Amino acid sequence: MERFPAEVENRIVRALGAYLRATPSRELPAPVRRFGSFAPKALIPHRAALMAALDDAALRARVVEWLGDGKTPLKRPDADLLRTVAERKDGWVETLRGEERATSPARRPPTSDGERLEREREKTRKTRDELQRVKSETADAQKKLRGQVADRDRAVADLQGQLKDAQSAATLAKRELQQVASAAERDRRRHDRAIEKSESEKEKLQAATRNAKREAREHLSRVRKLERELASTKASRATPGRSTPRSPARRAPLAVPKGRLADAKETLDEWLTTPRVHLLVDGYNVTKAKGGFGDLRLESQRERLIDEVGRLARRKGVSATIVFDGADLPAGAVPRRRKRSHVSVEYSRPPDVGDDHLVAKLGSMPTDPVVVVTNDRELQGRVRGLGATVATSDQLLRLIR
Helix, strand or coil: CCCCCHHHHHHHHHHHHHHHHHCCHHHCCHHHHHHHHCCHHHHHHHHHHHHHHCCCHHHHHHHHHHHHCCCCCCCHHHHHHHHHHHHCCCCHHHHHHHHHHHHCCCCCCCCCHHHHHHHHHHHHHHHHHHHHHHHHHHHHHHHHHHHHHHHHHHHHHHHHHHHHHHHHHHHHHHHHHHHHHHHHHHHHHHHHHHHHHHHHHHHHHHHHHHHHHHHHHHHHHHHHHHHHHHHHHHHHHHCCCCCCCCCCCCCCCCCCCCCCCCCCHHHHHHHCCCCCCEEEEEHHHHHCCCCCCCCCCHHHHHHHHHHHHHHHHHHHCCEEEEEECHHHCCCCCCCCCCCCCCEEEEECCCCCCHHHHHHHHHHHCCCCCEEEECCCHHHHHHHHCCCCEEECHHHHHHHHC
């Protein structure tokens, strides 16, 4: 790139800057894209780079096209100067040289010492005035800055006060929360102790109830035994000369088949092949056992068990009795009964419970083999005392499934 005097190149660079600012950045060549936001004076230090960029024919073509739109903000002399550089027609260098002479200041005849002194004084006054102006502006700026600093300090002090108040409030809230949590914990502990005490009293009451029932059953058993002995004594007195009657025959439990476990379903299945055997079932103990029908309503539990035991009794050719606790029936309700060929269904009457009804039922039956089905250990002990064979609810459920 041909170089020209600084004043000419400055005019060219400022004119080129107008094009760069008016053109979208994406349409500018990479070397000059960064100058699109520069102010005219800011371009002067980059004069050499911008003059060199004008060697790009594509860039010059875009500049010529932009100048041809007639919408440039440039004055006519500057636009003509930039067009000359961009088009580079023959003699363009000489044209710029002529521009150099036109912009060069005319030589003035030497001035006198008085004029030079006056000019120096004028420069000094201007400098002093400028300095005074700068000092005044600096003082105003400092005053404004001090005001801003004071405002900031007041704002900081206000924020610090607010922060202190917030911290105090947070501390108070935390203390109150701790007090509430401590009170809640004390209430919880008192509640837990009350529950433990209530459960303990409940267990004691249940134990006392069980003992009372057991004593009542034992007393009733002794009374019945005495009644039987009294009846036997009266009978012996009424028929003198006859020999003392033999004790009534006693029911014997069935033996566990060889090679079987007592709680296997196959054992119960084989017991049910015994001649004249009777199946006596503790109803709710079976339906509510694991694997039973506890997810159904009580009425549905009863119907399901009756149906399943009925099918088993028909298949094995045995008779069966199912005993349910009548206390679980709604007040005044009459249980629905359907005729079953092999199964009879009985309900205890309050205050009797189902276990007592089952034991009484067993005691009233002939001495033929009876298999009692229940998981209740206390009931198992009572029926074993009457010679019954005990099977578990789990065995029956596995057999009828």
